[in-house]
Amino acid sequence: xxxxxxxxxxxxxxxxxxxxxxxxxxxxxxxxxxxxxxxxxxxxxxxxxxxxxxxxxxxxxxxxxxxxxxxxxxxxxxxxxxxxxxxxxxxxxxxxxxxxxxxxxxxxxxxxxxxxxxxxxxxxxxxxxxxxxxxxxxxxxxxxxxxxxxxxxxxxxxxxxxxxxxxxxxxxxxxxxxxxxxxxxxxxxxxxxxxxxxxxxxxxxxxxxxxxxxxxxxxxxxxxxxxxxxxxxxxxxxxxxxxxxxxxxxxxxxxxxxxxxxxxxxxxxxxxxxxxxxxxxxxxxxxxxxxxxxxxxxxxxxxxxxxxxxxxxxxxxxxxxxxxxxxxxxxxxxxxxxxxxxxxxxxxxxxxxxxxxxxxxxxxxxxxxxxxxxxxxxxxxxxxxxxxxxxxxxxxx
Amino acid sequence: xxxxxxxxxxxxxxxxxxxxxxxxxxxxxxxxxxxxxxxxxxxxxxxxxxxxxxxxxxxxxxxxxxxxxxxxxxxxxxxxxxxxxxxxxxxxxxxxxxxxxxxxxxxxxxxxxxxxxxxxxxxxxxxxxxxxxxxxxxxxxxxxxxxxxxxxxxxxxxxxxxxxxxxxxxxxxxxxxxxxxxxxxxxxxxxxxxxxxxxxxxxxxxxxxxxxxxxxxxxxxxxxxxxxxxxxxxxxxxxxxxxxxxxxxxxxxxxxxxxxxxxxxxxxxxxxxxxxxxxxxxxxxxxxxxxxxxxxxxxxxxxxxxxxxxxxxxxxxxxxxxxxxxxxxxxxxxxxxxxxxxxxxxxxxxxxxxxxxxxxxxxxxxxxxxxxxxxxxxxxxxxxxxxxxxxxxxxxxxxxxxxxxxxxxxxxxxxxxxxxxxxxxxxxxxxxxxxxxxxxxxxxxxxxxxxxxxxxxxxxxxxxxxxxxxxxxxxxxxxxxxxxxxxxxxxxxxxxxxxxxxxxxxxxxxxxxxxxxxxxxxxxxxxxxxxxxxxxxxxxxxxxxxxxxxxxxxxxxxxxxxxxxxxxxxxxxxxxxxxxxxxxxxx
Ligand code: SF4
Ligand SMILES: [Zn+2]
Numbered sequence: 001x002x003x004x005x006x007x008x009x010x011x012x013x014x015x016x017x018x019x020x021x022x023x024x025x026x027x028x029x030x031x032x033x034x035x036x037x038x039x040x041x042x043x044x045x046x047x048x049x050x051x052x053x054x055x056x057x058x059x060x061x062x063x064x065x066x067x068x069x070x071x072x073x074x075x076x077x078x079x080x081x082x083x084x085x086x087x088x089x090x091x092x093x094x095x096x097x098x099x100x101x102x103x104x105x106x107x108x109x110x111x112x113x114x115x116x117x118x119x120x121x122x123x124x125x126x127x128x129x130x131x132x133x134x135x136x137x138x139x140x141x142x143x144x145x146x147x148x149x150x151x152x153x154x155x156x157x158x159x160x161x162x163x164x165x166x167x168x169x170x171x172x173x174x175x176x177x178x179x180x181x182x183x184x185x186x187x188x189x190x191x192x193x194x195x196x197x198x199x200x201x202x203x204x205x206x207x208x209x210x211x212x213x214x215x216x217x218x219x220x221x222x223x224x225x226x227x228x229x230x231x232x233x234x235x236x237x238x239x240x241x242x243x244x245x246x247x248x249x250x251x252x253x254x255x256x257x258x259x260x261x262x263x264x265x266x267x268x269x270x271x272x273x274x275x276x277x278x279x280x281x282x283x284x285x286x287x288x289x290x291x292x293x294x295x296x297x298x299x300x301x302x303x304x305x306x307x308x309x310x311x312x313x314x315x316x317x318x319x320x321x322x323x324x325x326x327x328x329x330x331x332x333x334x335x336x337x338x339x340x341x342x343x344x345x346x347x348x349x350x351x352x353x354x355x356x357x358x359x360x361x362x363x364x365x366x367x368x369x370x371x372x373x374x375x376x377x378x379x380x381x382x383x384x385x386x387x388x389x390x391x392x393x394x395x396x397x
Numbered sequence: 398x399x400x401x402x403x404x405x406x407x408x409x410x411x412x413x414x415x416x417x418x419x420x421x422x423x424x425x426x427x428x429x430x431x432x433x434x435x436x437x438x439x440x441x442x443x444x445x446x447x448x449x450x451x452x453x454x455x456x457x458x459x460x461x462x463x464x465x466x467x468x469x470x471x472x473x474x475x476x477x478x479x480x481x482x483x484x485x486x487x488x489x490x491x492x493x494x495x496x497x498x499x500x501x502x503x504x505x506x507x508x509x510x511x512x513x514x515x516x517x518x519x520x521x522x523x524x525x526x527x528x529x530x531x532x533x534x535x536x537x538x539x540x541x542x543x544x545x546x547x548x549x550x551x552x553x554x555x556x557x558x559x560x561x562x563x564x565x566x567x568x569x570x571x572x573x574x575x576x577x578x579x580x581x582x583x584x585x586x587x588x589x590x591x592x593x594x595x596x597x598x599x600x601x602x603x604x605x606x607x608x609x610x611x612x613x614x615x616x617x618x619x620x621x622x623x624x625x626x627x628x629x630x631x632x633x634x635x636x637x638x639x640x641x642x643x644x645x646x647x648x649x650x651x652x653x654x655x656x657x658x659x660x661x662x663x664x665x666x667x668x669x670x671x672x673x674x675x676x677x678x679x680x681x682x683x684x685x686x687x688x689x690x691x692x693x694x695x696x697x698x699x700x701x702x703x704x705x706x707x708x709x710x711x712x713x714x715x716x717x718x719x720x721x722x723x724x725x726x727x728x729x730x731x732x733x734x735x736x737x738x739x740x741x742x743x744x745x746x747x748x749x750x751x752x753x754x755x756x757x758x759x760x761x762x763x764x765x766x767x768x769x770x771x772x773x774x775x776x777x778x779x780x781x782x783x784x785x786x787x788x789x790x791x792x793x794x795x796x797x798x799x800x801x802x803x804x805x806x807x808x809x810x811x812x813x814x815x816x817x818x819x820x821x822x823x824x825x826x827x828x829x830x831x832x833x834x835x836x837x838x839x840x841x842x843x844x845x846x847x848x849x850x851x852x853x854x855x856x857x858x859x860x861x862x863x864x865x866x867x868x869x870x871x872x873x874x875x876x877x878x879x880x881x882x883x884x885x886x887x888x889x890x891x892x893x894x895x896x897x898x899x900x901x902x903x904x905x906x907x908x909x910x911x912x913x914x915x916x917x918x919x920x921x922x923x924x925x926x927x928x929x930x931x932x933x934x935x936x937x938x939x940x941x942x943x944x945x946x947x948x949x950x951x952x953x954x955x956x957x958x959x960x961x962x963x964x965x966x967x968x969x970x971x972x973x974x975x976x977x978x979x980x981x982x983x984x
Contacts, residue, residue, distance in 0.1 A: 001854070029857050030965055052905055054857055089625045092886075114902030115885060131883075132838070132858045136845050235631050236842045245846075249637070256637045256646040256675045257653040260842055263631045325629040 002033045004134040005055075009035045011138065012059060016213060017145045022125070023059030027134050040125075043106075047127065050110035055130035055137035064168055065148045070098055070122045071165055072155055080120065082147035083154060084289050085306040085347040089325060094144055095119045118144045139219075146216040150290045150347075157294065157379050166384060176377040179370040180212050182363060190279075190357030198224045198231050201279075202246055205358035206239035209283050214365055215239060220283040220349070221262035222358075225272045228252070232268060234260045239283075263326040267351060270335035277341060277353035281361040284349035287372035292320045292344045306347050312337055316371050320344040342368060408611040409469030409895035410434045414447070415511045417526060417533065419595050420459055420518030424533040429512055435897060438904075439468035440873035441495040442911040443513055444484025445918075448493065452918040456488040456587075457569070457594040459519040465560070465600070466513035467503035468873035472608035473894050474620050476627065477875035479504050479690040481577075483560075487586030488594075489571040489743070489784050490803040490827045491922055493915045494586035497831075497870050499689030499697070500577030502558035502602060509604030520596040523567075525553075528602040538598035542567060545736040546576045549599060557603025563738025565772040566593035570782040572743035572805075573772075576735060580697075580705035581689065584740045585804060586826055611896025619890035623882045627694065630881035632841045639696040639877060640686070642675040644709035647840075649674045651713070654840065654849075655946045656813025658806065659717040661749035662799045662932075665810040665940030665948050667717035673724045678706060681724055694877060707731035707741065713808035714745035719752070719759045726761045733765055737772035743784060744768060746805030750785040751777075754792045802827035802928050811931060812940040812948050814839040816847065816855040819959055822929045823859065825915040832866060833859040834876055843880045852955045856963035864908035871911065913967075917975040926973035929960060 005025045012023050024036030026044035034041045040058045048056045060066065069080060073096065080094040095112045097104060099122045109127065112119045117140040118128030126144050130137030153172075155161070187208065188201040206222050209215055220239050223232035230249040237245035249258035249265065262268070268280050292315060295305065302308045307329060309322035319337040323330035323345055334343050334351060341353040342364045350368060354360030412434065417424040429443075437446040444464040454461045463485045470478035481503035487494035506514060509530050516526070520535070523542040527534045541549050546563040553559065555578050565573035566589030573589030574582040583589075610616050627633045634640050651657050652670040659667040671677060678684060678698070684706055688695030698706045707715075711731040721727060734741045748767060752759045770778025780788050785805050789798040799806045804827025811818035816835035821828040830836055838858060839849040847858060869879055872887065884901035891899045919928075931951070940948030964973050 029854070030962060052861075052902055054854075054861075089629055092622055111900070111902075115888065115900045117885070131844075132861050133845050133847065133854060139845070234842060234846075236846050253637065254676050255649040255653075255671070256642055257649040259632060259635070259637045259646050259650045260840070261631060261635070261637070263629050263635065265631060266636055269636070324625065326631065326634060 001027050001029060001134065002035075005033045005035045008057070008134055008138040012057070012141065015142065015216065017061060017142060017216065018059040019062050023057070025055065025057050025134065025137065027055040027137075029054060043124070046106065047110050047113060050107075051113045051129055053113070053129040053131045053137075055134040056113075056127065057130070057137040057141040058125060058127045059141065060125040061145055061148065063149070063152070063172055065152060066120060066123055066125045068152060068165055068168060069096055069120060069148070071162055072152070072159065080148065080151060082151060083293055083347055084147060084150045085345075086284065086325060086349070087143055087147035087150075088306070090143060091117060091147060094147060097121045099123055120144070120148065142216045146284065146286065149286055150293070153290050153376070154293055157376075157383060161383070161387065163387075166387060176373055176380075179373060180214070180366050182366055183208065183212065184359045184362055187359045187362060188357060189359070192224070192226070192357070195226075195231070198226060199246055201358055202231065202233065203242045205281060205362060206233065206242045208362060209281065210238075210240035212366065214283040214285045214369065216284060216286065220281070221264050221268070222281050223262075223268045224279045226278065230258075230261075230265070230268060230272070232258070232261045232265060235262050237262075264330065266326070266331040267334055270331035271338050271351060271353055274335040275338050275341065275353060277355055279354045279356075279358055279361060280351060281358060281365060282349060282351045283365060285365065285369035285372070287376050288315065288344060288350050288369050289347060291315055291372040291375060293347050309346060315344060315368065315375075318342050318344055318368055320346055322346045344368075407431060407434070408609045409891070410439070411507060411510050411512050413511050414513050414515060415528070415533070416515045416517070417535070418518045419516065419520040419524065419535065419597060422520070422535050424535075426511075434469075434512065436907060437911065438868065438871035438907065439512060440466050440480075440482035440497070440871040441484060441867060442871035442907070444482055444495055445493060445911055445914050447513065447515055448484065448486070448918070452486060452493060453922060454486070456486040456491075456591055460517055461486060461591065463516045463588065463591050463595065464513055465502065465506065466873070467506045468871060469891060469895055470872050470874065471503045472507050473610055473616060475616070475874070475890055475894070476620060476623055477689065477692045477694060477878045478872060479692075480873040480875055481506070481583070482870055482873050483575060483583040483588050485588055485591050487588070487826065488569070488590050489587040492586070492802055492826050492924065493918045494588060494826050495870060496583040496585060496588055497873055497876075498575070498577055498583040499581035499692075500558055500560070500579040501690050502560055502577055503873065504690050505558035505602045505604055507604070507608065508606050509602055510606050514600070514602075516595060516597065519594065523596045523598050525598055526600045528600070530604045530606070541598045546738055547736050550578055553599065553601065555601040557601060559599060559601040561599035562589045562592050562597075563736060563772065565738040566590055567598075568772060568774045568782065569593050570739060570772060570774065571784050571787075572740040572747070573738050574740050576738055579687075580735065582735065582740070585743065585829060587740070589738050610894045612893040615893030616890065619886060619893050623878065623886050623890065624693070626881040626886065627878065630843065632843065632880050633694055633877060640694050642679070643684070643696050643698040643706070645675040645678055645698070645707075645712055647709040648713060649676075650840065651809065651813075654813055655941055655943060655948050656810040657713060657717045658799075658808055658810045659941070660720050661718065661753045661797070662806065662810065662934055663753070663938070665813055666943060667720070667722075669722035670713075670717060672722040673712050673716045673727050677724055682706060689875065692875065694875075696877065704732065705735070710808040711741035711745075714742050714749075715764075718745055718749045718808070721759070721761045723761055726764065730764045730768065733768050737768060739768060739772055742807050743805045744771060746799060747781050747785045747788060750789050750797050750799065751781055754789050754794045754797045796933055799932050799934065800828055801931060802924065804828045809836065810940055811935050812951055814849040815852045815951065815956075816849070816859060818931060818935065818951055818956060819852070819855050819963060820859050822931055822960060823963055825912065825919060831876060833862045834866060834879075835859065835862065837862070837880055841880060844883065852959040856959050856966055859963065860966055861905070863912055864905050867908035867911045868904045871908070913975055913979055916969075917979060920975055926964075929973055931956070
């Protein structure tokens with residue numbers, strides 16, 4: 001188990017989700033194993049002894065949400081509702097534990113961790129648990145991080161951020177200044193000679209998607225359509241470790257051995273049927289996800305936009321539609337708008353297709369994410385500029 | 398009947414237990430306290446609790462109760478949560494046995510105003526128990542005795558819910574099932590024989606009481622949360638999932654994983670599985686979907702004339718385990734089992750053991766005759782009616798019984814999934830995939846994928862899953878919803894239904910307590926760590942490797958090491974015994 005603990009600590013730092021050196025993993029079965037920052041390990045150990053889980057991850061996100069959310073939420077608010085749809089499905093909401101008289105009630109934190117997959121603790125960071133594996137703790141941490149990131153960055157555009165928040169945004173502005181590189185030259189060129197070549201290409205493209213941070217943790221899915229069958233990544237598979245995790249699903253369903261295929265199988269199938277594409281890549285690039293949530297429609301009466309919005313909206317030239325995961329409508333809504341081989345699902349992620357190999361979808365996905373970053377940067381710039389002006393006028397808050 | 402006032406302010410539960418004494422032909426109601434219901438939840442937990450004073454009795458003794466219990470979510474809009482738990486001591490294994498089944502029984506039991514029905518005693522002549530709200534009647538069933546399930550139902554035309562036994566239960570075949578009117582079985586441990594020993598042919602029950610929930614809005618919110626998770630789970634609502642194809646969807650998958658028990662577990666691959674796999678079933682029968690009461694998944698499949706089609710395990714054991722590939726023959730054999738009230742898995746596995754032990758091949762066309770002989774205990778059938786362990790012992794070759802604690806292994810070969818190997822060994826009811834359901838992570842990758850050829854971490858995963866599923870069986874919710882949702886969602890739902898605060902941690906702790914009670918009862922009935930063991934074959938003989946997948950024999954030492962870890966993490970001593978301090982705060 002110590003290998004797992006080390007692996008996922010390393011992975012969290014590599015993912016860029018946490019500040020370097022400010023994460024810890026603690027796991028227990030008959031023995032306690034831990035890795036990471038000593039002070040965080042100590043907190044983790046104490047909590048894990050109270051919670052019936054095998055692993056606990058505690059870390060400070062690189063944008064200090066543990067300080068920012070308490071500032072931007074109403075003082076009595078103790079829940080953060082994720083806006084992105086995938087997180088909503090799996091987390092419902094995220095408890096926020098605040099300091100009272102400068103202190104954290106750790107018993108409260110332990111109690112919440114017994115009920116939920118993770119919490120945000122004021123001044124401390126994100127804490128997530130894995131009930132049966134270390135990997136689960138890592139995945140839950142990443143999912144919380146993704147939800148908090150999307151929610152907070154959206155707040156920056158939609159509400160009036162305080163000065164105390166704006167001063168914390170340096171790292172964000174720094175990140176926005178660096179677009180994701182189009183690292184594609186070594187990506188296997190199609191058409192692929194045989195099944196083996198397809199598998200290798202899938203593994204490579206999956207790996208690259210993770211390396212370029214086009215997903216948080218390693219979720220997303222990928223497929224190739226050849227010889228009347230789909231080769232598609234399995235549900236819950238790590239995009240950066242797809243060897244042995246690709247299922248064969250014949251178009252005529254003549255076998256159900258692909259029962260473990262990705263939950264987005266219906267979406268992949270519908271896109272192939274509608275477009276004549278041969279490869280599809282699906283990821284959750286953060287800025288694309290959050291920009292897809294921006295909507296300036298006035299007087300709209302729809303409450304559950306993520307599933308009920310009937311409109312096709314656009315990020316630049318890329319269409320955005322609503323729809324829930326799996327059997328929930330992505331397939332139906334997305335396939336008709338995929339003529340250019342790329343489409344976004346509201347608050348969820350991108351499906352990008354190609355006709356030859358994975359260079360095309362990777363290229364499209366990176367280009368879109370970079371467009372969304374630039375757009376976000378522009379809007380945030382306006383917001384900050386407006387803030388500074390009003391700050392000068394009225395004195396800072 | 399004396400009047401009992403249920404505890405006030407009880408939403409989700411009724412606070413009432415109906416007791417029927419067949420010896421003295423009388424019935425009465427006892428109240429169940431709110432504390433007891435909160436602790437035991439319902440279903441399996443309540444049933445186990447109600448066995449506290451009788452668990453050491455012989456399963457066929459008059460005083461051994463047979464308990465039918467529903468759960469607090471039943472009758473609400475909670476998905477897949479109207480199942481029934483039947484609990485007693487198994488005559489096949491001698492363990493405590495809880496079995497979950499579908500049908501309308503649980504709903505009607507609650508509508509009649511009871512959390513559970515406890516039947517004790519033995520009737521002098523065959524009887525039928527009819528419950529309509531507060532009216533309880535014990536009627537003669539002499540005219541029904543001897544009839545198969547279908548004929549009994551045709552004669553009875555039950556309104557509401559019904560559970561009956563077939564000839565197998567009447568003849569106390571040790572693996573006789575109780576069948577519901579809808580074709581669901583309370584299966585495996587022979588509770589149909591317990592019912593037969595009481596000369597109780599059937600129960601019909603109907604009621605009209607409305608179900609009250611504490612927080613209707615909260616219930617709706619929780620149900621939406623759960624439905625979103627079910628929709629996102631390929632195994633449930635995916636294009637190849639259970640809603641679409643039923644559990645037979647597993648047949649191709651397990652064949653691909655080379656873990657199909659074949660020829661009495663001598664091999665793990667059968668070349669002809671596709672002849673009876675889900676796509677073949679679809680081509681042959683164009684099935685329609687049926688579900689347990691109000692279940693949105695509706696994983697049961699039936700022919701157009703509403704004849705239930707077999708599930709994965711039944712198809713696989715009458716297929717690969719017996720070396721048969723003819724779909725019509727397999728389906729007919731499964732149907733016959735249901736009509737006779739025989740457990741399909743144990744019946745097929747016992748026949749497979751008999752075939753290997755006697756050297757007699759299995760002729761597919763002889764199956765109906767053979768099954769009839771078992772149900773009526775005629776000729777060889779009398780020996781086969783006692784299950785694989787007793788049969789092979791009588792034939793002098795006990796090593797050919799593929800059983801744990803006397804229960805025949807189901808259709809997942811343990812050489813293909815080590816968590817499953819451990820789960821078979823430690824299950825409180827003998828070799829069964831359901832108590833820990835490692836199929837979830839080892840095969841279906843839910844909630845996270847685990848390496849099926851590695852024992853590492855499996856002890857803990859099984860413990861969490863066992864505790865979770867005890868809660869599920871107490872709620873009584875279907876196993877399959879836990880492939881997508883978890884206790885986090887069900888705690889919120891239970892809280893909304895009952896108005897009592899439940900958390901996932903609390904529920905898990907309750908599940909653990911119920912599980913330990915079962916283990917403790919077994920221990921007091923003589924079970925030891927020697928019973929937490931797989932048949933020798935799995936440590937000696939490899940499975941059928943191929944297609945780049947190697948299926949070696951299981952490493953005994955690794956198995957024993959993980960079992961020892963399991964004992965430690967469970968808080969058992971190194972001989973697997975429940976510590977005496979558990980007595981102080983047991984259920
Ligand atoms: S999923 Fe299937 S077995 Fe479970 S409750 Fe629904 S119909 Fe019954
Ligand atoms: Zn996605």
